Amino acid sequence: MCVQPSDIDQLSNDEILELGKKGRKLHPNAGVVKVTPSTVAKASQDLDEDVADASEANALDLLFAETTIPVPRVRRVVKRQWDFLIFMDYIPGQTLPHVWPTFPTWRKICVAFTLRRYIRQLRRLKASPTTPPGPLSAHGARRCESPIFGQVQSDRGPFTSHVDLSAFFNQRHGMAMDAKKVPQDDSSRNDLFDDSEPLVLTHQDLNLRNIILGDDGRLWIIDWAWAGYYPPWFEYVAMKRQNEDERISGTDDPLWKAMVPFICGPHFRQESWLLRMSQGLYFA
Incomplete structure (x- = not known):
């Protein structure tokens, strides 16, 4: 793939960090600033301290x-005292909440197919057998942030393996069963976390606000920021939850919500399992 030059290629790290300080926020509530006509900067959001990469x-x-x-091309990653500043291409266009109400039904369906x-x-x-769940790093397991972990505490881990991630959820499942006083011989205690498929790259924050209709x-x-290696069904549950709230999703359109199973696959059983064991995620 041919990569076109960037307008920060010839600048030093100190020079582009200075641009980052002076950049204009693209949205009042967003942490992305425009530093040149074709480049934006965003602070890394890794939860672990003193990490070696973003x-x-x-x-x-x-x-x-x-x-x-189509994703923004990373042009430079610069280490700061507590985090990294990621410089990437600016994508001219509009986020989907601005144009979604103007779309006819056929075009909304085309978005779903895309x-x-x-x-x-x-x-x-797919993650290799030795790759830990969660954020992508060449330096081992990291804390994971996901809507799957619930509203009380949205980050957990780090998990050293798929087995470790599965064991965490199964333990919390057991805690939920205990809290509900479910008998030890009840069959529902044997309905465990679905780890039947390999970990795959997952966005986990798919909503209209994070989709740009480019020029x-x-x-x-x-x-x-929440991307990482997780079970395939995490994408469905995360997208479903992100789009329950219009303030997060950018729309309350019933059609958009109805298309989530088509986009991500209908992982209804796993969603129901998470709902049944969610009380176990209330504990620290």
Whole structure:
């Protein structure tokens, strides 16, 4: 893939960090600032302290190299005292909440088909047997942030393996059963976390606000801060939960909500299991 030059290529790290300080916020509530006509900067959101790389930049680099999903191209990652500043291409266009109400039904369905193709590409990016769940890093397991962990505490881990992640949820499942005083011989205690498929790259924050209809006509996916390797059904549950609240989703359109199972796959059983064991996630 041919990569066009960036307007920060010739600048030093100190020079672009100074641009980052002076950048204009693209949205009052967003942490992304525009630093040049074609470049934006975003602070990394890794939960672990003193990490050696920025997981969101790692995910974007992998997506750019291994998929055709339109994502911002990372141009530079600069270490600061407590985090990294990720410089990436600015995507001209509008986020979908601005244009979704103007779309006829056929065009909304076309968006769903496009997103479904993107999800299929993500699921081809499988973690190796030794890769830990969660954020992408060359330096071991990291704390994981996900809507799957519930509203009380949205981050858990780090988990050293898929088995470790599964054991956490099964333990919390047992805690929920105990809290509900479910008999030890009840069959529901044997209904455990679904770890039957390999971990795959997952966005976990798919909503209209994180999709840009580019001036080039393509649908761009942004904000990969929560991306990581998780069971395939995490994408469905995370997207379903993100789109229950209009303030998060950007729309209250019933059609958009109805298309989530089509986009991500209808993982109804796993969603029901999480709901039944959710009380176990209330504990620290």
